[in-house]
Amino acid sequence: MRTQIVFGCLAVVGVLTAQAAPAKAAEAVPDPTTQREFGAKLLVCNVCHGENGVPKSAAIPIISGQQETYIAKQLEDFRNGHRNFEIMTWMANTLTPAEQGPAAAYVAKKSWPAKRADAAPAAAATAPRGIAVCQACHQQNYLGAVQAEGMTAPRLAGQSYEYLVEAMRRFADGERANSPDMAQIMTGISVADREAMARYLSSL
Ligand code: HEC
Numbered sequence: 001m002r003t004q005i006v007f008g009c010l011a012v013v014g015v016l017t018a019q020a021a022p023a024k025a026a027e028a029v030p031d032p033t034t035q036r037e038f039g040a041k042l043l044v045c046n047v048c049h050g051e052n053g054v055p056k057s058a059a060i061p062i063i064s065g066q067q068e069t070y071i072a073k074q075l076e077d078f079r080n081g082h083r084n085f086e087i088m089t090w091m092a093n094t095l096t097p098a099e100q101g102p103a104a105a106y107v108a109k110k111s112w113p114a115k116r117a118d119a120a121p122a123a124a125a126t127a128p129r130g131i132a133v134c135q136a137c138h139q140q141n142y143l144g145a146v147q148a149e150g151m152t153a154p155r156l157a158g159q160s161y162e163y164l165v166e167a168m169r170r171f172a173d174g175e176r177a178n179s180p181d182m183a184q185i186m187t188g189i190s191v192a193d194r195e196a197m198a199r200y201l202s203s204l
C-alpha cells in the first residue's frame with residue numbers, strides 16, 4: 001500500500017518534472033494559487049498528507065495548519081539532509097528554494113483537520129507525568145509557537161500517536177538530529193513515558 005502510494009507519487013512527479021518549463025516571473029514571490037506548476041507540485045503532497053488534511057496513514061504527520069516556520073524549517077532540513085527521510089528529501093527537492101517559504105505558508109494556512117469520530121477518547125483528565133515540561137515550548141495547549149532565537153516548536157495536539165511516538169523515539173535514538181534540544185530532552189524520558197505522552201497528545 002505504501003509502496004503503491006510512493007510509486008504513484010513518483011509517477012506524478014515525473015510528469016511534473018517533464019513538463020516543468022522555465023516560465024515564471026523572476027522577481028515575484030511564487031504563488032501556488034496562481035501558478036499552475038507550483039500549485040500542481042503542492043497537489044502531490046496530498047497524495048500522502050491528505051486532501052482535507054487527514055493523512056493517508058498514521059505514520060504520515062498532519063501538516064495542514066501546522067506552524068508555518070516549523071514547516072519551512074523541516075522542508076529546508078529535508079533538503080539539506082539535517083533530517084533524513086528519503087521520500088521527503090525527494091519531495092522537498094521538487095520545490096525550488098524560492099517556493100519553499102510560500103509552500104509552507106500555503107500549507108500552514110489550511111485548517112488542522114477536525115478530530116475523527118473514531119479517534120481515541122478525549123484526553124484523560126490526568127496528564128502523564130513529566131509532560132508539563134513540554135509546555136514551556138509547545139505551549140499550554142500543545143499548539144506550538146515560535147520560540148526565541150527563531151526556533152519554532154510544532155503543534156503536537158491531535159497529531160497521530162504512531163507518528164508522535166516514532167518521532168520521539170528517533171530523537172531519543174539520535175536518528176533525528178535536526179534539534180539538539182529535542183534530542184537531549186527525549187534521551188532523558190523512558191519508553192513507557194514517551195508512549196504515555198504520545199497517547200495523551202494524540203487524544204487532544
Ligand atoms: C509519498 C508520501 C509523501 C508525500 C507525497 C509528501 N510527504 Fe511529507 N511526509 C511524508 C512522511 C512519511 C513524513 C514523515 C517523515 C518522518 O517520519 O520523519 C512526512 C513529513 C513531512 C513534514 C514534516 C512534518 C512534521 O510534523 O515534522 C513536512 C513539513 C512535509 N512532510 C511536507 C510535505 C510537502 C510540502 C509535500 C509536498 C511538496 C509532501 N510533504 C509530500 C510523506 C509524504
Ligand code: HEC
Pocket residue numbers: 061073130131133134135136137138147151152153154155156164167168178179181182185189197
Ligand atoms: C526547549 C523547548 C522544547 C521543549 C521543552 C520540548 N520541545 Fe519538543 N520540540 C521543540 C522544537 C523547537 C521542535 C522542532 C524541532 C525541529 O526543528 O525539528 C520540537 C519537536 C518536537 C516533536 C516533533 C514533532 C513533529 O511534528 O515532528 C515532538 C514529538 C516533540 N517535540 C515532543 C515534545 C515533548 C513530548 C516534550 C516534553 C517531554 C517536548 N517536546 C519538549 C522544542 C521543545
